[in-house]
Every structure is written in structure tokens, then in C-alpha cells.
Amino acid sequence: MIKKYRSRPIIIHKLQSLLKRTSLSELKREEIKDALRKYVSGYRGEQSLDYFYRYLPQNNLNYLHGIRILHQDYFFQMDTLIITSNFLLIIESKNIAGHLYFESPYDPMIRTLNNQREAFDNPVEQVKRQSYHLMSILNNLKSPKIPIESLVVMTNPTTITEFSPLYKEARSKVIKSSGLVSKFEELSNKHQKAILQPNNIKKIIKYLTKHHTPEDPDVCSKFQIPHENLLRGVFCPRCEMVVLQRVKRTWHCFICKRNYNKAHEAALTDYALLISTTISNKSCKKFLNLSTNDQTYHLLRTLNLPFTGSRKARIYHLDGLVKKTTSKEDLLL
Known part of the structure; x- marks a missing residue:
């Protein structure tokens, strides 16, 4: 079978x-x-x-x-x-x-x-x-x-x-x-x-x-929502719409008082699903609301993402994050 x-x-x-x-x-x-x-x-x-x-x-x-x-x-x-x-x-x-x-x-x-x-x-x-x-x-x-x-x-x-x-x-x-x-x-x-x-x-x-081609539409275009209108930042997994703050190499929620080390993965997955499966340091800094280029570089590097280009012009590929999120989860029989 x-x-x-x-x-x-x-x-x-x-x-x-x-x-x-x-x-x-x-x-x-x-x-x-x-x-x-x-x-x-x-x-x-x-x-x-x-x-x-x-x-x-x-x-x-x-x-x-x-x-x-x-x-x-x-x-x-x-x-x-x-x-x-x-x-x-x-x-x-x-x-x-x-x-x-x-x-x-x-x-x-x-x-x-x-x-x-x-x-x-x-x-x-x-x-x-x-x-x-x-x-x-x-x-x-x-x-x-x-x-x-x-x-x-x-x-x-x-x-x-x-x-x-x-x-x-x-x-x-x-x-x-x-x-x-x-x-x-x-x-x-x-x-x-x-x-x-x-x-x-x-x-x-x-x-x-x-020859199978999964349906993979651009939902921002479908609903006519410009990318610049999307909410930026890293959201708290517990409080949902609350934006976390970057404090001492972790993400801190001032509502539930918890720290989340890898909360940025979900935010970058959103970026990949809605905007592009590639991201630069500059775009990442803006989308995650980070304060310095060094913070951005460190976060992207620790994810072990494949990349092309030198450090300043480096482009990171987010396909792995999407695959991790959308991988098969329902088995038949």
C-alpha cells in the first residue's frame, strides 16, 4: 500500500x-x-x-x-x-x-x-x-x-x-x-x-x-493588505498579541512575566509565510523590532539558516522554518 x-x-x-x-x-x-x-x-x-x-x-x-x-x-x-x-x-x-x-x-x-x-x-x-x-x-x-x-x-x-x-x-x-x-x-x-x-x-x-503543485497563494495580495501594514514584532506565545521585548539575549513578556528564548522563530515563520522566504539583516531587524544590527546578526546566526552572500549583504533562507511548521502531521491509518 x-x-x-x-x-x-x-x-x-x-x-x-x-x-x-x-x-x-x-x-x-x-x-x-x-x-x-x-x-x-x-x-x-x-x-x-x-x-x-x-x-x-x-x-x-x-x-x-x-x-x-x-x-x-x-x-x-x-x-x-x-x-x-x-x-x-x-x-x-x-x-x-x-x-x-x-x-x-x-x-x-x-x-x-x-x-x-x-x-x-x-x-x-x-x-x-x-x-x-x-x-x-x-x-x-x-x-x-x-x-x-x-x-x-x-x-x-x-x-x-x-x-x-x-x-x-x-x-x-x-x-x-x-x-x-x-x-x-x-x-x-x-x-x-x-x-x-x-x-x-x-x-x-x-x-x-x-506533478502535484500545492496551492500556495499570496494571502496579503488576496486580501489587499500591504506588507507595511502588517504588525511587526515578536509576539508572546501565551498572551498572543502582546509584543515581547528583547532583554539580555531572551524575549521577555511584561504581562505574563515569562521569558522565551526562541519566540523569534514564530515571527520569522510569519515573515516567510506572508512576505518572503528570504530575509536580509536589515529586513529582519525591522520586522522583529530589534535595536541593533549585532542583535539581528546573532539571532539569525543561531538559527543555523542557510544563507548566501557576505555578512553585510547576507540573505537568509527561511524555507526550513516553513517546512518545520507545515510538515506532515496527520497520518492515514
Whole structure:
């Protein structure tokens, strides 16, 4: 069994940093909070499916999570792709509360919650588009023709789904998390002929993982917040928005009276997520609110960051701090 581990999308980390570095008076704070809630909700919905994956066959399945690929000038993303020798299964998870109504392939999905109606992109058509792109890629790879199935899994236990009597496709593709095991058995009985050999599966997985491009947007540009408007300084891990003071080679909080030796790592990670993954001594001094160049040089040197250039023109690379923060943290099974 081959698995691409699920990790928290980097946009969640970026939005968390942006919210932390955005002034309380900034009108866009609520917009940032809404976006963060949306991404966190979707991620938690994907995580919740891990429980049900445990009950699927353990030996012959290959899982790829969050694969995002550029195809025909557009990116398409699959929450989970399960590869078997008999068929492929695309799973689109939706963590949406309320009453969901599916009218037809030509209409949006309508959500009713707290007596308010809201239109969403039809997820049934969404997974059909994903199937089209995946099939095109497999054809280009000259892989054996294999059936591609797709499901929309509603992960919120309170969700109620309703379908137009004429929209039979939605009724067959939209399920709750608890129905995944039974649906997988149904698909396995439908596709009993082995088509892909182990070398075919490895070829598909290698291609998809190689061409995977994580979503990594510039959130400052997205919310039109200039870099100079971001809050500077090293924040107290305990008191959050309180800015620490540099005292005798440590960071001191005058509110909780604690010292934090490595609090600047989180601040530099914010810088890397929001501004640039490279930083100069001058930019570091300004962002951390340091008083001298020697302080700045000492802090950056003690982090053992890779760098280019001489001391005065030295540029430090912060990719390692980002990787440390966003590294895989959720394992499947």
C-alpha cells in the first residue's frame, strides 16, 4: 500500500499568520476569519474520513490525498484518490451543515441553514470534472483503460441531503461518511476484473506525485493588505498579541512575566509565510523590532539558516522554518 500523507494545507498556516499580523482595526479581519473557517472546516472534514478508511481493504489500496495538478491550463484537485487494480475512486469531501438540495446537473446545490438559502457549486459536477481531467492524464500516460468512479462524501453528521426524483446520478454519488464502506463494497462488486498491474499503479502514482503543485497563494495580495501594514514584532506565545521585548539575549513578556528564548522563530515563520522566504539583516531587524544590527546578526546566526552572500549583504533562507511548521502531521491509518 502506498500513501501520500495528508498535511494541513499551507493556506491555513498563511491565513493564521495573516490574522495574527493584521490590526484589530483592519476591516478585512472578518473576511480573513471567514476564509480561515472555510479551509479549516474542509480540512477537518477530510480528516474525519480517516476513521472510515480503516474499514476498507488494507492490502490492495493506494491513497493519494490533496493531489493538485495543472491540466489544460487549469488546476484540478482531488481531496482523495484511491487507486486499486480494478478501478479508481475520487472522493470529494464536503463538511457543510444544513439541508442540501440537489435539483439537476444544471443547477447549483442549495443549502438551507437558519432559514437562509445559499447556492454552492454542484459537487457532483465538480467530481465529474475531476474524473475528466484524470482520465485525460491517464490516456496521455498510455495507461490501461480503467473505470474511474467518484463520490461526494458529506462529512458533517448533521447534514440532511435531498434530491430531485429526476436527479438519480446525485442520489447514487452523494453519501454520508458512514456509507463509505458499503458504497466501496458495491463498487468492488461492480468492477471485479483486475486491469492495472503493480507497475502501472506505480507509474500513475509517480506521475501524480511528481506533478502535484500545492496551492500556495499570496494571502496579503488576496486580501489587499500591504506588507507595511502588517504588525511587526515578536509576539508572546501565551498572551498572543502582546509584543515581547528583547532583554539580555531572551524575549521577555511584561504581562505574563515569562521569558522565551526562541519566540523569534514564530515571527520569522510569519515573515516567510506572508512576505518572503528570504530575509536580509536589515529586513529582519525591522520586522522583529530589534535595536541593533549585532542583535539581528546573532539571532539569525543561531538559527543555523542557510544563507548566501557576505555578512553585510547576507540573505537568509527561511524555507526550513516553513517546512518545520507545515510538515506532515496527520497520518492515514
